[in-house]
Amino acid sequence: MTGKTLTRNQGLVHAHLVAAGRAMSAYDLLDALRGDGLRAPVQVYRALEKLTASGLVHRIESLNAYVACDRAKHDSAVAFAICEACGAVSEFTLPAALEPLGSWAEQNKFRTRQTTIELAGLCCACASDGSPEYSPGCGPDS
Numbered sequence: 001m002t003g004k005t006l007t008r009n010q011g012l013v014h015a016h017l018v019a020a021g022r023a024m025s026a027y028d029l030l031d032a033l034r035g036d037g038l039r040a041p042v043q044v045y046r047a048l049e050k051l052t053a054s055g056l057v058h059r060i061e062s063l064n065a066y067v068a069c070d071r072a073k074h075d076s077a078v079a080f081a082i083c084e085a086c087g088a089v090s091e092f093t094l095p096a097a098l099e100p101l102g103s104w105a106e107q108n109k110f111r112t113r114q115t116t117i118e119l120a121g122l123c124c125a126c127a128s129d130g131s132p133e134y135s136p137g138c139g140p141d142s
Contacts, residue, residue: 006051012036013047014056014068023065023082023089060089062118067091077101079117085126 006014012033017024024032026044038044048066051057057066060080067080067089076095083089094117105112121127 007047009038009043009047010050012038013044014051017057017066017068020068022087023060023063023067025063025065029066058091058116060118061116062120063089077115077117079119081119081121081123083123083126084120085122088123090123 013029016029016032020032026041026048029048030038030041030044033044048057048059052059052066056069058069058078058080059066060082063082070091071078071093076093077097079092079094079097081090081092097117098115101115102112104110
């Protein structure tokens with residue numbers, strides 16, 4: 001968290017999400033962290049709330065799950081590519097997306113709180129059909 005240290009529970013939840021490298025529901029986190037003393041859903045939800053507010057964790061709305069942020073700063077639209085086969089989530093930014101989305105919001109008098117884009121499909125490894133462009137490690141972020 002910016003300028004502050006994490007509480008024990010926040011540190012456990014964040015470290016587990018970083019180590020997992022995938023999106024996890026609050027109940028998945030609770031199950032994984034029971035041995036570390038987290039026993040109630042409220043403990044995980046409070047930690048996730050603070051981690052999300054601080055920008056260390058993102059909520060993947062379509063999965064009702066959370067993923068550790070892998071960017072130091074977000075000055076553009078945040079986007080996630082979610083593989084429907086293996087569950088991998090790749091985070092990236094779309095700098096050019098804010099202008100048209102912001103224009104639409106302004107024209108429609110819509111107050112935007114945050115901009116998050118989720119793409120659902122198959123990662124390059126899961127979509128592999130033997131083509132060189134769809135082989136493990138084929139993406140620019142791989």
